[in-house]
Amino acid sequence: MIRCIAVDDEAYATNIIADYISKVPFLELVGTTTSPIEAINWVQDGKVDLVFLDIQMPELTGIQFLKICGNKCKVILTTAYPEYALEGYEHDVIDYLLKPIPFDRFFKAVHKAQSIMQRDAANATASATLPETETGITTAVPAADYMFVKGESKNKFLKVAYSDILYVEGLKNYVSMYLPGQRLVTYQSLTDLAEQLPQPPFYRVHRSYIISIDKVSMVDGNTIYIGDKDIPVGETYRDGFLNMIREKSKV
Structure with a gap:
């Protein structure tokens, strides 16, 4: 779970964010506050992973x-002022949401946050191991092996194991995710999904396709075969993908 707080000098604005947080399975609301000073205390006490933060506030902007504790938590800015976007990104905020914030835009931002935090956690634990067992063998700490995708109804979210995904096809603002015997359609861009999926085993091979290299049965020239599906390799992605295949073919 990602522990969240909403910080805004307008209580109605924090109430909206709190309501949105309650609809997302992987988010947990720690609290809301109109005081950025109180929010800083929560962050410094280690109670918060993600802050939804207004910009124009009287006590502290x-x-x-961000300058005080931006490196101690992840931040999504929520504001009515677009002119602060560049400065916000200079402080490594995850996203910049303009009020009034529609839920689908909020959902896209928190999925991006989840992806970034899972990646950071995986990097942090890549070299970490559990204490030695009696046999003297150490065991690596596993990273998350699943994601949630939005279902066909407003508050429906489906848990998908990365190991089940064969390939993904982009359809404008939607993606079709193909699993064995199942196809899931979710409102999300292929580019955003590419940021969430671990690489490897997932590779973007075309402007419309992401594939799992674990599920590939054959590569023949510019065509990838997964089961009975043939997927083209786009010109932009061809050299990188084929070089990776050549490296894996070396004995």
Whole structure:
């Protein structure tokens, strides 16, 4: 679970964010506050993973907040002022949401946050091991092996194991995710999904396709075969993909 707080000098704005958080299975609301000073205390006490942060506040601006504790938590800015976007990204905020914030845009931002935090956790534990067992063998700490995707109804989310995904096809603002005997359609861009999927085993091979290299049965020239599906390799992605295949073919 990602522990969240909403910080805004307008209580109605924090109430909206709190309601949105309650609809997302992997988010946990720690609290809401109209005081950025109180929010800083929560962050410094280690109670918060993700902050939804307003910019224009009387006690302390969102930018000042970022300068104080931006490296101790992840931040999504929530504001009515688009002119602060560049400065916000200079402080490595995850996303910049303009009020009024529609739920689908909020959902896209928190999925991006989940992806980034899973990646950071995987990097942090890549060299970490559990204490030695009696046999003297150490065991690596596993990273998350699944994601949630939005279902066909407003508050429906489906848990998908990465190991089940064969390939993904982009359809404008939607993607079709193909699993054995199942096809899931979710509102999300292929580019955003590519940021969430671990690489490897997932590779983007075309502007419309992401594949799992574990599921590939054959590569023949510019065509990838997964089961009975043949997937083209786009010109932009061809050299990188084929070089990776050549490296894996070396004995």
